[in-house]
Amino acid sequence: MKFLAALALLLPLTLSAQQGTTAAQAPNRDTSYIDAQGTAHITRVVPIPQSLSPQAQAMLAHPVSDADQPQTLAERRHGTDVWQARAGAASRSVYPVNVASGTIAGVPVRIVTPLSGVDRDSVLINLHGGGFNSDSGSLTETIPIANLTKMRVVAVLYRLAPEHPFPAAVDDAVAVYRALLKNYAPAHIAIYGTSAGAILTGEVAVELKKLNLPEPGALGIFSGLGDFSRQGDSQSMYALDGLSGYLAPPTPGAHDPFYIGHTDPRDPVLSPVFADLRGLPPTLFISSERDMLLSGTSILDRAFLRAGDRAQLIVFEGLPHAFWNDVSLPESREAYGYMAGFFTKNLGK
Secondary structure: OOOOOEOOOOOOOOOOOOOOOOOOOOOOOOEEEEOOOOOEEEEOOOOOOOOOOHHHHHHHOOOOOOOOOOOOHHHHHHHHHHHHHHHHHHHHHHOOEEEEEEEEOOEEEEEEEEOOOOEEEEEEEEEOOOOOOOOOOOOOOOHHHHHHHOEEEEEEOOOOOOOOOOOHHHHHHHHHHHHHOOOOOHHHEEEEEEOHHHHHHHHHHHHHHHOOOOOOOEEEEEOOOOOOOOOOHHHHOOEOEEOEOOOEOOOOOOOOHHHHOOOOOOOOOOOHHHOOOOOOOOEEEEEEEEOOOHHHHHHHHHHHHHOOOOEEEEEEEEEEOOHHHOOOOHHHHHHHHHHHHHHHHHOOO
């Protein structure tokens, strides 16, 4: 149930669901064939970028099988929960905060608060990642940002697909935002997320405009997309772990039907590239060179720029999707610094 990322990197061998590529089978030369439809059938030998930190180079050098390893939804959610708890504890050891559970407007939330010096005039809303069907970010995406900004972060534990397809998650996020408007000026609220949460951030901004609600002071779209009607080029090149891991060949059709349900993929809230984006808040976009959603992030950034909005895009070299969830990487600390600095600068300071 992950994002339906696809692959135009067609290796000259057949993979089974049980057996991944071996060292003996791996291609050792670059090849390129463009068919009559313009589809590229290629292999590439790509060294690790030497500009990366030793920690990031070691992470990229970790072997990951390219065999398909299907999971049930229950297995995915359990595995994600276990990982999120472990990674959240690692984040908290570096960026100390208090974490509490609560409910806002009937929606379950995590409330992440700095240990001292809390800015009580501002609040951040996090919409976590996890492919819309699990929670892979309500701790890892919030703990560093709360610590660095000295602002309280409310992580919205929105309803998940496929049980609750679009617009359930958008509705939950808007409900929490409405409730926070009772205690915070909109210019002192930011909404942000990674992956599925980045996508939701753009969707919520368009929904707020549709409802004639005041927009927040800033948005953070960290590896997302704004068009469910077609897959971006990077989705045909990179898997969740970048150049490693399993990736199915590209298929036509809408992106992630489990999330969009029966909604038209070109619906302007579901796919903000088709919306009137004029007047949206200052927005920071972050992605990375081997991110399966690099195309989606850059396309949405350009849509904001065409609309006349203030938008900035930062792309890290050589790293995979949502690398900043690994708190041990120097590049992650750099990314957190950009995120926190952007929010601090734009929330009424």
